[in-house]
Amino acid sequence: SPNPVMSSSSPDSRTDPGPDPVIYGQLFHDMYTERMKSRFVLRQREMPNGVRPSTVHPSYTPQAAKVVSSRLQHSISFKVTHKHTVVVEYVPDSNTDLFQIGRSTEPPIDFVVTGADPAAVSRFSCRIVCSRTPPYSARIYAAGFDDSNNIVLGEKAAKWRTADGHMDALTTNGVLVMNPGPGFGSSEPGLWKEVSVCGDIFTLRETRAAQKRGAKVKGESNLLVDGSLVDLCGVMLLWRSTEGLSLSPTDALLESYRQELNSERPQCPVGYYTLSFPSRPPQLDFLKPDQTPGLKLDPKQPWVYMRCGHVHGYLRWGNQCPMCRTNSVCVPLWLGLERGFYVDSEKPTHALAPCGHVCSQRTAEYWSHDVHGFQALCPFCLKPLDTQTPYVQLIFQTPY
Structure with a gap:
């Protein structure tokens, strides 16, 4: 899919360029240098590239291995033990667009970021999934798919089986999110929380890389709102909605x-x-x-x-x-x-x-x-x- 990080229009052979693409929102990077963009505009892609979870392989069967090795299919592998891996297939979702953020400069990453300690920022830190239909919601998830379209959670990653029998996990250094109180600019800041690979919200761990997760926060979602802050362990991103940015x-x-x-x-x-x-x-x-x-x-x-x-x-x-x-x-x-x-x-x-x-x-x-x-x-x-x-x-x- 075309890279959405385009600040100006490029020449187009079409006589009618059509309507401007929908802008889901913008991410602002608070560590600007000449090497990095300070602003990332999330525009609706010409063709959807979103994915959603599908078949769960409870063990590393030949079929699961085929899914992981395919560069045409997305998957998440949860290494429970050295001999036990759960693989979740992801299939195309025509209703969403996928955007990825991380330290890697490889093509799967749309927005390249780094911090004062570059090693602390994951190469594939997180992903944002935007709905292609109104109200164009944006949701954040820990971890991003690599250039083989895989996410691999190693044995040391905090992971668990959910109430419905599925797997979930936290990344090594975590993806933290803070939503503002009654709104961006409010005098009451929100609480920092951690988002999981599957998008659930938890209280903070005792330390950034602890294997024991925090408590699940009821009534909270991974929905980004105007003024949401995202902490990628040394890199801070600010999410601004199109409506909020107009103010x-x-x-x-x-x-x-x-x-x-x-x-x-x-x-x-x-x-x-x-x-x-x-x-x-x-x-x-x-x-x-x-x-x-x-x-x-x-x-x-x-x-x-x-x-x-x-x-x-x-x-x-x-x-x-x-x-x-x-x-x-x-x-x-x-x-x-x-x-x-x-x-x-x-x-x-x-x-x-x-x-x-x-x-x-x-x-x-x-x-x-x-x-x-x-x-x-x-x-x-x-x-x-x-x-x-x-x-x-x-x-x-x-x-x-």
């Missing part, structure tokens, strides 16, 4: 906000020169933070003292704000330009601490929540937020 600022609106900030001619209150937000932040590789200290900044770059919010140009003043004498670290300001991380379309007025990414107040408030043992991170760069002052309102001095 976020467009790229054009973010650019207009930047121009508006600059048109107000903010000044350095010490040097009395005009400050200006750059059109694009530098292409920092957040996987290699040690390469950024020597970064050369524009002399007009705005800086902020993180405890008080006073905006200055770069000063060799030390860690004390010259305006209010507050002791504080001073960092450069960057406008957060990935629209998917915004919870509203309001003007950028606050900076996340200590990285200096600028966004709207509600966006800063939302991402500053510690979520039940998981430290709050800046969505734009993955740096841990200050536990005491995770964000600050910016105070500009203008000539008016």
